[in-house]
Amino acid sequence: MGLNGTLQGKTYPPVVFEIKEERARAFASAVAHTGEGVPPTLATAPEIAAGLANVIGDPELGLQLSSVLHGEQEYVWTRALRVGETVSAEATIESIRGRASMLFLTLRTLLRDEAGETVVVGRSTLIVREDG
């Protein structure tokens, strides 16, 4: 198995994600968020739906979930997510770096609101071990 390096720059189809109150409440409880508002890292849910889910299932990439570790994560928030809004999440393979035995795949995911404004930029670096 080898990660297909020519896929750098590939963008996956956007996924629509509604910030439902029940989902936000369950997420808040899971991450011990006790204050007002939507927990900032709820962004992970649309990010997974748009990114990781596509990447793992991408036959061109040939990635096995069991060989993937999450190495690094960044979020930049323009504003907090809001209950009741629908965001569109679009993931792009920003880079594939490293050696054959250990590769670093960085996925950038843009979350945009109904007006098309960017709300969150997520950047996940996955460590792919060749031996699984």
Next chain:
Amino acid sequence: MSRRLEDVAAGDHAFEVSRVVTREDVKAYADASGDQNPLHQDDEVARASGFPGIVAHGMYTMGTLASAIVGWAGDVEALVRMKVQFRAPVFMGETIVCGGTVRSVDPEQRVATLDVWVRVERGGATEWPIRRSEAEVRLV
């Protein structure tokens, strides 16, 4: 209420928040985030990957750290950036400690940059599931 610029200075110890990691919370995180990787739910799968049992999602740990930052900042709108490195696994029943100190304050932008981390005591040693990581918080 959001934290005020005049109440924050470089070098400040910002927060330290402990949380016991439970299977129930990790399962709740899997459902709420949509990350159903069996490494976080099935002990057999985790053992096949060389762990003693299931491992918490890195994002469960980052999310808990984000909650601690927001608790200090006083408002979800205050958290403008966060970048973390995952450096060690977290196992069930362990107590994670989320901490942060103020690295610098930009009075023009009214933004504080924090060094943030998550540590856990394991077998007489300190492990760092999140280390060399940072967050930017908007101050009022």
